[in-house]
Amino acid sequence: MYKSELSVVVGGLSLEHPVMNASGILGYLPEHADIMASWGVSAIVSKTFTKEPRAGYNPPIVIKVRYYSLLNAVGLANPGIGGIRPFVERARGYGVPVVVSVGGGSIPEYVEVAGAAEDCGASAVELNLSCPNVERGGIELGRDPAQVLKVVRDVASVVRVPVVVKLGVSDRLVDSASKAVEGGARALTLINTVRGMSIDVYSFKPLLSNISGGLSGASIHPIAVWAVYTVFREVQADIIGVGGILTWRDAAELILAGAKAVQVGTALVYRGPGVVRSIVRGLRLWVRRVGARSITELPGAAHRV
Numbered sequence: 001m002y003k004s005e006l007s008v009v010v011g012g013l014s015l016e017h018p019v020m021n022a023s024g025i026l027g028y029l030p031e032h033a034d035i036m037a038s039w040g041v042s043a044i045v046s047k048t049f050t051k052e053p054r055a056g057y058n059p060p061i062v063i064k065v066r067y068y069s070l071l072n073a074v075g076l077a078n079p080g081i082g083g084i085r086p087f088v089e090r091a092r093g094y095g096v097p098v099v100v101s102v103g104g105g106s107i108p109e110y111v112e113v114a115g116a117a118e119d120c121g122a123s124a125v126e127l128n129l130s131c132p133n134v135e136r137g138g139i140e141l142g143r144d145p146a147q148v149l150k151v152v153r154d155v156a157s158v159v160r161v162p163v164v165v166k167l168g169v170s171d172r173l174v175d176s177a178s179k180a181v182e183g184g185a186r187a188l189t190l191i192n193t194v195r196g197m198s199i200d201v202y203s204f205k206p207l208l209s210n211i212s213g214g215l216s217g218a219s220i221h222p223i224a225v226w227a228v229y230t231v232f233r234e235v236q237a238d239i240i241g242v243g244g245i246l247t248w249r250d251a252a253e254l255i256l257a258g259a260k261a262v263q264v265g266t267a268l269v270y271r272g273p274g275v276v277r278s279i280v281r282g283l284r285l286w287v288r289r290v291g292a293r294s295i296t297e298l299p300g301a302a303h304r305v
């Protein structure tokens with residue numbers, strides 16, 4: 001009963017329920033996979049791996065800001081391509097799909113890291129297109145629809161596992177989303193963090209060592225709802241909604257806007273490791289309360305009223 005009510009298929013991945021973790025709160029060491037599995041997620045999503053190891057920025061790299069939100073400028077710290085196998089092998093032991101998040105400074109780098117992820121047994125790759133493209137003056141790849149088409153096409157032509165494309169908000173969001181699908185994306189993950197900053201009023205200094213960073217958590221939830229709603233209306237694609245989900249209601253809103261599945265990040269910091277199970281419980285009751293037989297009846301329902 002539980003399984004059939006909440007099970008979903010998104011981007012070719014069969015999930016027992018729609019709640020996975022968002023990339024990056026944890027997740028490039030094997031022991032992180034153990035912790036992530038203990039949260040009860042329906043798929044384990046790694047932190048973004050790049051080709052070379054990256055040390056990241058100096059602290060402070062993550063700060064709490066008001067209204068259940070975080071500002072982070074981690075600098076994509078990760079062990080590089082060599083870290084993928086130990087992570088995936090451990091994560092696969094938990095019997096849920098393992099999604100490897102892939103980043104890079106150039107299109108060939110995305111292709112290489114995605115290929116390595118597949119070789120290491122990933123169930124899918126999620127291309128984090130919020131990385132600056134060093135070959136194109138540091139412009140975020142996802143903000144340039146022509147580059148989105150190219151990177152997704154190049155990756156999709158070498159890997160057989162589903163390619164999921166994660167985009168941040170930009171004024172080209174719909175164009176980028178539609179180019180991702182044209183290039184072969186099986187699903188879109190919307191959204192990444194939104195740029196922001198915070199200043200200490202006594203030292204007069206920005207609170208992050210990198211000055212600005214990515215805002216996540218409750219502050220960005222309405223932006224995520226808008227992004228999912230807008231892309232769902234314009235582009236035929238499976239959508240994974242992410243951004244500021246603290247409770248099942250926030251997840252339900254993203255589903256009604258058009259998401260088939262959701263990811264939870266910042267809430268793990270504010271509400272602790274039980275938050276995923278609490279969201280899943282709430283969604284199950286919600287599905288019954290609104291008279292649906294399965295959660296699969298609800299994605300995009302806000303467009304039909």
Ligand SMILES: Cc1cc2nc3c(=O)[nH]c(=O)nc-3n(C[C@H](O)[C@H](O)[C@H](O)COP(=O)(O)O)c2cc1C
Nearest residue numbers: 022023024048072128191192216217243244265266
């Ligand atoms: C500390 C931190 C690190 C993150 N690292 C990554 C990352 O490596 N790759 C990525 O695609 N997104 C990363 N994100 C973004 C999240 O996956 C997610 O898109 C964003 O935080 C919005 O969801 P939330 O409000 O539930 O946290 C990170 C977010 C945080 C807070």
